[in-house]
Amino acid sequence: MTAPSAILKLVEIFDRNREVYTSGTYNETQLRREFVDPFFTALGWDVANVRGYAEAYKDVIHEDALKVGPATKAPDYCFRVGGTRKFFVEAKRPAIDIRYDIHPAYQLRRYAWSAKLGLSILTDFEEFAVYDCRVRPIKTDKASTARTLYIKYDQYPGRWGEIAGVFAKEAVLEGSFDKYVESARRKKGTAEVDAAFLAEIETWRDALARNIALRNPSLSNRQLNFAVQRTIDRIIFLRICEDRAIEPYSQLQALLAGPPISINAS
Structure with a gap:
């Protein structure tokens, strides 16, 4: 192409x-x-x-509001089809070294x-990097972690087909974008958000069971399982309320500074 x-x-x-562009000014x-919009x-x-x-049907939302932890963040661009998000684009000034700087990569991956x-x-614009954002982002990840494509600006003419074949609006409408996403689905290190969350809950379950059993040796297995599940349910419910600004953020963390809490499993 x-x-x-x-x-x-x-x-x-x-x-x-x-x-001039890379000087920092x-x-x-x-x-x-001047570059990303026309691109x-x-x-x-x-x-x-x-x-x-x-508003509900715009192709592109600039600085789309997104809840990330306790804060509301704004990815530079959100590209949509029929009001459904397809991908984010985060732009940085050319003085930033996208290939090796870990911070911009972590920011984008956390948003997505x-x-x-x-x-x-x-x-x-000087650099164009695509990330598989189903790989859970960690602050210490290298900039190359989960990166599936990296192209320099002087390669755009020769590699335009690679870019347009996935990210052109026509390609998205024809399903090429989704096929590209699916092709990386089973790669090592990828995990859907829900799957990763469920795996994390299982680690909570094990830690809670050991902790509660240690401090309540008289509990039966049934009582122990009940106490663990009830605790997890309440933690998740409170976090949802915090995320939706129904409850103040960090209540659970604040409890750590308070007096010990006993669990009545009867």
């Missing part, structure tokens, strides 16, 4: 002024307006909502992991 003339022009402009807002427009997305669609998105993109 041949790269459109708009992409060739962007590559030419960036190459001609690369020293060129900021993220400038990058988004994804060339992929067929209505980035500026030229068609005037209602929380939103249960299969793939998302990190770019400063």
Whole structure:
């Protein structure tokens, strides 16, 4: 697939002024307006909502509100089809080293992991990186962890087919994006959010059972299982309430500083 003339022009402009763009004075807002917006427009997305669609049906939401832990975060771009999120794009100024800097990669992956998105993109136009966001993000992960594609700006003309074949709006509508996501589903290290959460709950169950049994040796197996399950149910319920701002955040953590709590399993 041949790269459109708009992409060739962007590559030419960036190459001609690369020293200025990567010096640190060129900021993220400038990058988004001058390079990232037209890049994804060339992929067929209505980035500026030229068609005037209602909010619920826009192709692209800029700084989409997303709950990540106790805070509300805003990925730079959320690309959607029929109001359904497909992938995020996080833009960084070209002075950032996307290939090796762990912080931007962790930020993007955390956003997409929380939103249960299969793939998302990190770019400063100079670099274009795609991540499998079903791999649980850890702060100490290398920038290369879960990265499935990495392309430099001067490779866009020759590798445009790889990009457009997955991330063009037409490709998403035709199912190519979903097929790409599915092709990596069983790779080592990938885990859906729900599966990872269930696995984590099992570690809670084991730790709680050992702790409660140690402090309540008279409990029967039935009573012990009941106490463990009731505790887990209440923890999850409280965390959901905290996440939805129904209850103050970090109540469980605050309890650690208080007096010991006994469990009545009768």
